[in-house]
Amino acid sequence: MERGLKSGIITVLIANIINVFFGLATNFLLPKYLSVESYAGIKTFQLYVSYVGLLHLGYVDGMYLKYGGRDLTYKLTEDFSVNFSTMHIFQLAFSFILAIVAFASGDLILGLFIVSAFPQNLNNYFKYLYQATGEFKLYGRAMNLSSFSIFAVNTILLVFKQDVDSVYIISYVIVxxxxxxxxxxxxxxxxxxxxxxxxxxxxxxxxVRSGFLLTLGNIASMLLTSMDRWFVKFLMDTVAFAHYSFAVSVENFLNLAITPVTTTLYNYFCREQDNAKHKTILQYVLVFATVLPAAAFPVKFILEVYLDKYIESSMVIFILFSAQMFYVIIRSIYVNLYKVQKLQQRYFAKLSIIIVSGFLFNIICYQLSNMKESFAIGTLLAAILWYLITIPDFPKLQLGFKENIYLFSELALFLFVGIEFRAVWGLIIYCILTFILLLILMKGTMKNILAVVLTYVSRRDRLV
Incomplete structure (x- = not known):
């Protein structure tokens, strides 16, 4: 693995481990001490926030594409200076107009979301700029600042026993x-x-023109992964929405673990065009995609011993985590290549198919079984379909027969042991059987991964 790629992944991984720590603390404390209604209100705001990128109309993504692979020097070019200042003026004016409309509608949560759009999109501008230019330390610091600040606000409010959702939401906007x-x-x-x-x-x-399709693709991707929550919100009661939202909150921590890979690989693909090296990276990502969901077992253990009022979220968590096996591969490899190769239109076309399919999957599954788990199954089916229709776009970068057997075997294994066994036994069985499957179906990749790990450890020992 390239040295720059490894250091980039490690740097962002450390930042995301910190994010996971603060995020986990927040997302287990809030449902523990808040009423279900207040927790559902906060989750409604956060559901709106997931679409904040739509309000820059593609500007941040256009900047990301324009400056991808470049160096961020001390003295910036006049070209970038214009890009930088235009973003500020554009977002300030656009957000102000939308905020007036939102508050006039009488929806407080929607109005607060619009007010928060300006700083959030500027924050994302900096994060995307640092990603595109390979400034991963600065990116990590920005991530840590966000996660720690939200954690601190939640902790302070919980200490003062606040149980009003608007107080939390206004505090988030200030942060x-x-x-x-x-x-x-x-x-x-x-x-x-x-x-x-x-x-x-x-x-x-x-x-905006260069980044709009990519933004639509990102928002469409977000719609795909949040569609199930909209169904639960409108078709089921507040308790079901709170339980489902809790499962999604936990699932979002996988995105923090995925971010080091997706972030660094975009910059890497901008610089490296060798298909053979891309294929090796794909194999590493496959292993990562099947090992990462094992985090669901410790979550289930916490539900069993600490947060039993949300134990009904357990099955939803495992189904959503299983979908991440496919999302990790799609976002780390294929979506990055769509961006690098300027194939935004093809990316958006495929994603549009998946959104329509996901919508139909959710309806069909709900009709077959009137439970919140039905929507999680619809999400999983959409993820599998997205994987299957994306791989033909990159004929030189596809998993082999054994590798696909491994992927789908892991899917079945994870769902079975996650749903049928208690947390501790499920984790033990999953780890043992995953290791056996790796030795049988992906022996070469396992050797390469062990070689990379041993090389890194020996280098650290020499430094000590």
Whole structure:
């Protein structure tokens, strides 16, 4: 594995481990001490927040594509300066107009979401810029700042025994603004930004046009993964929505573990065009995709001994985690290659098919079984279909027969032991059988992974 790629993954992985720690603490404390109604209100706000990227109309993604693989020097170009200032003016004006409309509608949660859009999209601008230019340490610091701040706010409010969802939501909005100010000041302190015109309509038009399809793809992907929550919210009661939202919150921690891979691989694919090296990375990602969902077992253990009022989320958690086996491969490898090879239209076309299919899967599964687990099954089926219709777009980068057998065997194994066994025994059985399957079906990849690990450990020992 390339040295730069390894260091990038490790740097972002450390940042995400910190994020996981604070995030897990938050997402187990809130449902433990808040009423189901307040927790559901907070989750409604966070559901809105997942679509905040739509409000920059593709500008952040256009910047991401434009500066991918470049170096971020101290003295920035005038071209970037125009891009930077145009983003600020555009988002400020757009968010202000939408906020007036939202508050006029009388929906407080929606209005607070719109007010938070400006700082959130600016924060994402910095994070995407650091990803695109390979500044992974700065990206990690931005991530840590966000996770720690939200954790601190939740902890303080819980200490004072607050159980009103609007108090938490308003606090989150304030935090988003504080984080933006910190990132903005830090960026301007470290980089000389030439003075140019503050707003360029041509720059706005070009960047939005180049990134809009990618943004739609990202939002569509988000819609695909959040569609089940919308169904639960509208078709089932508040308790079911709270239980399902809890499962999704836990699932989101897998995204924190996936981010180091997806983030660094985009920058890597921008620089490295060798298909053979891409295939090796794909094999590593496959192993990662099947090992990562084992995190569901410790979550189930916590539910069994600490948070029993959400134990009904257990089956949903395992079904959603199993879908991540396919999402990890799709997002780490194929989505990054769509971006690098400027295939946004094809990406969006395939994703549109999956959204329609996911919608139908959710309806059919709910009709067959009127339970919240039905929507999780619909999500899993959509993930599998997305994987199957994406791989033909990259004929030189596909898993072999044994590797696909391994992937689907792991899917069946994970669901069976996760649902039928208690947490401790399920984890033991899953780990043992996964290791056996790796030795039988992916022996070569296992040797390569062990060689990388041993090389890294020996290098660390020499440094000590």
């Amino acid at each position: 988003y603004y504080l984080i933006w100010i910190i990132l903005e000041v830090n960026f301007r302190r470290k980089h000389y930004i030439p003075k140019t015109k503050l707003f360029d309509l041509k720059e706005l038009s070009e960047i």
